[in-house]
Amino acid sequence: MASQDTVLQTNAQSAREYILSQPSDALSNNPWAVYQALDLYSRTARLMNFKQAKLNVAKEALTAMETPPKVVIEFGTYIGCSAIAWAAILRDLHGPFAEGLHIYTFEVSETVADVARDLIRVAGVEDIVHVMVGPASESLAKLVEEGKIVKGGVDMAFFDHWEKFYLSDLKLCEDLGLFRVGSSVIADNTDIPGAPDYLEYLRAGGRGGEGSVKYVTKSVQSEHIVERRPNIVEVSTVVAAP
Numbered sequence: 001m002a003s004q005d006t007v008l009q010t011n012a013q014s015a016r017e018y019i020l021s022q023p024s025d026a027l028s029n030n031p032w033a034v035y036q037a038l039d040l041y042s043r044t045a046r047l048m049n050f051k052q053a054k055l056n057v058a059k060e061a062l063t064a065m066e067t068p069p070k071v072v073i074e075f076g077t078y079i080g081c082s083a084i085a086w087a088a089i090l091r092d093l094h095g096p097f098a099e100g101l102h103i104y105t106f107e108v109s110e111t112v113a114d115v116a117r118d119l120i121r122v123a124g125v126e127d128i129v130h131v132m133v134g135p136a137s138e139s140l141a142k143l144v145e146e147g148k149i150v151k152g153g154v155d156m157a158f159f160d161h162w163e164k165f166y167l168s169d170l171k172l173c174e175d176l177g178l179f180r181v182g183s184s185v186i187a188d189n190t191d192i193p194g195a196p197d198y199l200e201y202l203r204a205g206g207r208g209g210e211g212s213v214k215y216v217t218k219s220v221q222s223e224h225i226v227e228r229r230p231n232i233v234e235v236s237t238v239v240a241a242p
């Protein structure tokens with residue numbers, strides 16, 4: 001029987017074949033069209049991309065931010081579906097020629113990262129979406145070390161890798177001083193498979209104590225309600241940052 005990793009990689013490669021087989025004038029340099037083609041494809045294929053109904057929740061949160069977001073970090077690239085959507089949203093918010101737009105996205109598998117890079121290229125957003133291969137915590141620390149992300153410089157962090165890493169990676173963001181008041185922290189799959197320690201932490205408002213990062217958080221039900229399927233997007237806002 002094929003391992004989970006092999007299935008994950010094979011499905012990702014099939015998604016790339018599907019996209020590359022489409023007429024290029026329909027998708028080329030059009031991030032929304034690529035996102036939607038992938039989302040449509042995922043309805044019949046087993047893909048673990050961030051689906052449209054949930055993206056709508058995240059998009060609403062990003063659009064409502066007082067300071068429109070420019071820098072996004074994403075834990076879990078997979079085929080680049082959500083990263084392409086973040087690029088489309090940032091471009092919509094700031095215009096096609098805006099400077100300083102960056103999506104740093106972290107993926108542990110070289111094989112699926114290659115798929116993401118190809119799809120990001122089709123979408124024409126490779127100038128603002130940076131795929132980093134390796135454990136997310138290491139990639140993030142490297143970005144800070146290299147000065148590519150500065151203190152208070154993350155407008156939105158998206159958690160969509162393996163749930164067991166959500167809380168430790170959130171705490172790493174705090175330890176590196178990446179958030180500002182108003183930063184958004186969004187997470188998928190907190191209901192199924194579930195990230196109880198992450199939810200408990202955010203619902204308590206954070207680590208607690210003087211000088212700590214504080215949050216308000218809400219579990220938002222996405223519109224596409226299928227019983228016993230993951231429907232929740234956890235949307236948290238930083239309300240205090242030392």
Ligand SMILES: C[S@@+](CC[C@H](N)C(=O)[O-])C[C@H]1O[C@@H](n2cnc3c(N)ncnc32)[C@H](O)[C@@H]1O
Nearest residue numbers: 049050076077078081082107108135136161162
């Ligand atoms: C649910 S998928 C991400 C879906 C993606 N956001 C999208 O919409 O296409 C989770 C991905 O996280 C990756 N991953 C899991 N743990 C990781 C870690 N600690 N560091 C980096 N990537 C990780 C997995 O290999 C997998 O490709």
